[in-house]
Amino acid sequence: MFEDLKWLIELQKIDNQIYQLTSEERNTESMITRMKHEIEELTLNRVKLIRKQREHLEDKETYSTDILDHKRILDQKQIDLDNDKKTKKEHIKREVKKLEKAVEVFEERVAELTTEIKRQEDEIHNIDKNVIKIEKKIKSEDKSKKGMSKDSAKALEKLIKKKEKVEKSIRTPFLNHYNRIMRIRNGIAITFVTEEGLCNGCKIHIPYQLQQKVKLKDDYNICEGCGRILVDVDMLKK
Numbered sequence: 001m002f003e004d005l006k007w008l009i010e011l012q013k014i015d016n017q018i019y020q021l022t023s024e025e026r027n028t029e030s031m032i033t034r035m036k037h038e039i040e041e042l043t044l045n046r047v048k049l050i051r052k053q054r055e056h057l058e059d060k061e062t063y064s065t066d067i068l069d070h071k072r073i074l075d076q077k078q079i080d081l082d083n084d085k086k087t088k089k090e091h092i093k094r095e096v097k098k099l100e101k102a103v104e105v106f107e108e109r110v111a112e113l114t115t116e117i118k119r120q121e122d123e124i125h126n127i128d129k130n131v132i133k134i135e136k137k138i139k140s141e142d143k144s145k146k147g148m149s150k151d152s153a154k155a156l157e158k159l160i161k162k163k164e165k166v167e168k169s170i171r172t173p174f175l176n177h178y179n180r181i182m183r184i185r186n187g188i189a190i191t192f193v194t195e196e197g198l199c200n201g202c203k204i205h206i207p208y209q210l211q212q213k214v215k216l217k218d219d220y221n222i223c224e225g226c227g228r229i230l231v232d233v234d235m236l237k238k
């Protein structure tokens with residue numbers, strides 16, 4: 001059997017093990033990144049809420065001042081009503097009604113703003129609670145990641161040493177081809193011909209003659225569709 005091919009299959013097996021060993025770490029890493037992103041979004045939302053809340057507080061203050069002013073004028077009108085001549089009274093009464101209506105509208109608006117400010121406060125509080133929760137989760141994931149990597153680091157080191165040794169047994173052009181396909185084909189450089197005569201990597205049909213060549217197990221055969229190295233399925237089972 002073609003010597004380089006034997007070692008390439010060995011290399012693929014080691015690479016698969018390395019991939020599996022590091023996959024948990026990769027998953028944890030991407031989960032942490034996701035959570036950090038979530039915190040960023042929540043913080044941004046919080047800033048917006050506080051800005052809006054400040055606007056509402058200012059509005060509320062303006063309306064409250066207006067109410068006080070109107071009430072002062074109303075008090076004065078009441079005094080006028082008591083003192084002025086009868087002819088003027090109708091006019092004053094109309095003014096009083098107008099002022100009272102305005103006070104009513106302002107008070108409604110103040111009530112609305114108070115509710116809205118309270119709602120924003122609750123929302124901000126919820127955001128803060130959520131951020132704390134996520135930060136805790138990040139910390140614990142970070143911790144478990146470190147614990148995990150201690151064990152896997154040893155195993156990984158061993159695998160890498162083994163990989164280096166295997167790589168030395170493969171002639172450079174073959175190794176280069178393998179590495180290139182690994183990069184562009186999601187970490188699978190060696191594949192087989194299915195019972196239906198398809199490349200198991202890209203599912204194109206492999207010509208009969210090439211299928212026969214693969215079965216002989218003594219040559220370097222490449223799939224025309226994906227560039228992967230084609231070997232007999234038995235060779236991958238060992």
Ligand SMILES: [Zn+2]
Nearest residue numbers: 199202223226
């Ligand atoms: Zn293919």
